Amino acid sequence: MKQVLFHSVLALMLFLGMAVGDEQQGVEDQVKSLLGKALGSESIEKARPYLNEARLLYAANRMRLTTLKAGFLGVDMDQVEGRIHAREAAAGDDSAAVRAIDLLSSCITRYDELADQASDDADQLRTRYRWGPTERSQRWREIKGYGSRATYAKAWCWYGIGLAEDGADRTDAMEEAIDLFRRFTIGGYQGSDIVADCLLGQAMCYYELNRHYELISWLEGQFKTGQIEQSPLWQKLLLITCRSYNELGMYLELELNCQDYFDNNSTQIQSQTDLQFAVMRFDALRFICRPGNPYASGYMNRLEQTGEALYTQGEQWQGHVLAGLADGEYDIPLARLARARKLLLKNENEPAAEQARKGLETAGPQTSQQVLTALRHTRCLALAGTEKRAEFARAVVEYIENAPQATDGEELAVLAIGSLVKAFTQGQTGPENAISLLDKLEDSYSSERVTMHSRYARAVFMIERKEFAQAMTILESIDQPADSIKLSFLYNKSLAAFKASELTDDQDQKTVLLDKSESAWQELANGLTEAKDNEALRQKAVQLGFVIAEEVFNTGTDVSMALQLCSKLQSLDVEDVLGDKLSALQIRVRAANTETGGLSEYLQELLAEDQVSVQVIRSLVQAGEAYASEKDGPQQQNTIFEVYEHALKLSQKASEQLDDDLMLRIRFGLAKAYSKVGKYEQALNLFDRIEETKAGQSVEVLAAHASALEGAGKFQxxxxxxxxxxxxxxxxxxxxxxxxxxxxxxxxxxxxxxLADRMAKYFTVKHKQHLKDNWTRQMKRLREGWE
Structure with missing residues (x-):
């Protein structure tokens, strides 16, 4: 099937040639003008308004027309509608084929009837004007002309039927049309518009019948007269000639004819005819310039020139050009662009970027700005999907500088800034180069969004260079970070504040900075809880949150806040980045905050585990030791007892055997805790076990053991x-x-x-020189209590 565009354009040319006139030249000319517009429409839907207007005009003025004129106009309207349906049938619409054949067959019959009526009228006139030559009568000549008009119209009807039919019926219809067209074309062009239309109609019939050699030979004979080349008909016939060369694969001949056309017209594409020649020429040059063709080098410049001219005609033809060049090895910028785009669609980003770079490298003065911009843009998109982040930023700078009005300039600038941050933090580019590119990005595209992202990038650069206070100044000046960077913004704000707090000696300033770090981290943790696809940042945030929690706990400024941070860390650390470190910190924090820390519940959770690490047990012992050294009182002693009791139970679930020192610390701590809460027998059992070890004779163990024996009433x-x-x-x-x-x-x-009394007296006298006043008084009170 042939292209609808080809048929509609040629039909418009033909019908307007026989229907030229303005609205003041009569109803007939106005109707023909509307029919010409309808015939030139792309579809029956677009033609319908013209057809309806023509029918209304015809109905309103029919009585003012002669019988024959009215009859021909009435059939003409159906003929035009039928030919439009025929074009749609040629494009594959089967229902349109039925309508076309019915309408056009009816029109042929009606044209024959009108021709017969015109012949009868002519005979009557001849009889009426017996005394003079009838040919001198205008009325007689007009009536005789209707016969030729019927023949002309029937030729186009048969052509339309041929488009709608298949097989032998198609051939028969086209042959009928050729026979009718020949009645006008047999004498050559001779400057007649009607003959021109018939020449074109005959050529189109040959084309539809695939009789391309016959068509070319016949048209060569017509062209030799020299008259056609000086008329509008020449373009139409040359277009059909080129199409036949294309069908035959005679691409060099096609190119020569296209070159002839453009030599006689503007090299720019300014009309639909220009566009059709350009498309055929481009496709022919693609074949001519294929690798291995001896003519390739001589025609490559023409391929580039034609391709670029066609590329400027909108998205449809851009796609045609790029699809045509994508699979060849043409070494022209436009072909590089085509290959780059194809690779980009396949996510082969680095090869795509390289093709675009080579396209820019081989571009010359003849390369259009549109193609250069497309190459730069494609390179940006390709590099965005690679690890070449600094190169991507440079490509964006080049693209925006050369296309400052680009609609995606801002978006690419923002992406480039983010890429530049990654390049810098990952060591792909140095600080001077990074800042230089950042300056260029800001200069090349100025907007609030780009400025905000740029300021954030500068803060990140400062953090990498350990300029934490300066980074905080910038980060605090950004009130509303973009959603795309909000989480990383909060991370860096928290990190900068924490690092700055470590570097200052001013305690008040340290507290302020630590509060800012904790506040930003809390907001970050809330955001990461909702975000499901930012695991790398989540792990970094967990590490940062842990050191913040440790610092908050160690400074003692807000133990409850340390507990809150631990709870958030526990929910955030889904990948167990911290491992036992978090459990150890939780024990310390909860033990230090007995009222609201939930230590008992947490210890029960640990007991429910199948296995517990040695580090967790060690942290539990450390917490007990620290708490015992700081706290006293019944409630506190119960807590210490609970800690050591759980430590001993957990030792049975340890992931590996505990060393002797840790077991000693557990038993000793629990023994002291038993003593403190009055469970002396349990304490003494543990002391007996401890006494079997080397540490059992240490001063601390012996003193605690003796105190437990006192409590148990075993004074001796x-x-x-x-x-x-x-x-x-x-x-x-x-x-x-x-x-x-x-x-x-x-x-x-x-x-x-x-004995005790004698020992007291002896000690007082014997060691008088060693006794301090407080011990002298205590010894005195001890003896007085005995009396």
Missing amino acids: HAADKWNVLAKGLPQGSEMWFQANYNLIATTYQAGRQD
Whole structure:
């Protein structure tokens, strides 16, 4: 099937040739003008308004026309509608084919009837004017002309039927049309518009029958007269000739004829006819310039010139050009663009970027700005999908500088800034180059959005260079970061504030900065909880949140805030980035915040685990030791007891065997905790186990063991422990006085009052030079209590 565009344009040329006239030249000319517009429409829907207007005009003025004129105009309207349906049938519309054949067949019959009527009228005139030559009568000549008009119209009817039919019926219809057209064309062009239309109609019939050699030979004979080349008909016949060469694959001949056309017309595409020649010429040159063709080098410039001219005709023809050049190895910028676009669609970004770069490299003065812009734009899009981030930023700068009004300039500038940040932070470019590119991006596209992204990028550069205070100044000046960077913005704001707090010696300023860091991190954590596709940032945020929580806890400024941070870290750390470190910190924080820390619940959660790491157990012991050194009182002692009791239970679930020192610390801490809460028998059982180890004879263990024995009422055993300590400690030390004092007291409590009294007197006299006033007074009160 042939292109609808080809048929509609030629039909418009033909019918306007026989219907020229303005509205003042009579109803007939006005109707023909409307029919010409209808015939030139692309579809029956677009032609319908013209047809309806023509029918209304015809109906309103029919009585003012002669019978024959009215009859021919009436059939002409149906003929035009039928030919439009025929074009649609040629494009594959089967229902249109039925309508076309019915209408046009009816028109042929009616034209025959009108021709017969005109012949009868002519005979009557001849009879009426017996006394003079009838040919001199205008009326007689007009009537005789209707016969030729019927023949002319029937030729186009048969042509339309041929378009709508298939097989032998198609051939027969076209042959009928050729036979009728020949009645006008047999004598050549001779400057007649009607003959011109018939020449064109005959040529179109040959074309539709694929009789291309016959068509070319016949037209060569017509062209030799020289008359056609000086008329508008020449373009129409040359177009059909070129189409036949195209069908035959005779591309060099096609190119020569197209060159002839453009030599006689503007090289620019200014009409639909120009466009049709340009499309055929471009497709022919593609074949001529294929690798291996000996003519390729001589025609490559023509291919580039024709391709670029066609490329400027809108998206449809841009697609045609790029599709035609994408698979060849043509070394012209437009072909490089085509290959780059094709690779880009396949996500082969680096090869696409390289093709675009080579296209720009090989471009010359003849390369249009539209193609250069497309190459730069394609290179930007390709590089955006690679790891060549600094190169992408440079490409965007070049693109925007050369296309400042580009609709996607702002979006690309923003993407380039983000890419530049990644390039800098990943070491792909140095600070000077990064800042230079950032300056160029700001200069090349000025907008609030680009400025905001640029300021953020500068802050990131400062963070990488450890200029944290300066980075904070910039970040705090950005009130509304874009949604696309909000999470990374909050991360960097929190990081800059935290690092700045580490560097300052001003405690008040340190507290302020730590609060800012914590606040930004909390907002970041909330955002990451909702975001599901930012795992890399999530892991960085978890690491940062942990050091912030540690610092908040260690400074003691707000233990409850440290607990809140730990809770958010636990929900955020889905990949277990922190591992046991978070559990260890939670234990410390919860133990330090007994009222609201939820330590008991957390310890129960740990007990529910199948396995617990040694680090968690160690942290639990450390928390107990720290808490015991700071707190005293019944509630606090119960907490310490709970910590050590869970530590001992968890030791049974340890992921690996605990070392002796850690087990000693657990048993010793629990033993002391038992003593504090009055569970002396349990304490003594543990002390007995500890005593079996080397550490069992340490000062701290012996003193705690002795105290537990006292609490259990086993005063003599306690006195024995204190005696060991008293003999082993340096005289005059604080612990030495305590051991001797407790030795004397427990001896008395063991029922050996006389011995205790003698020991007290002896100690006071013997060690008078070592006794301090407070111990002298305590010893005195001890003895007074006995009396």
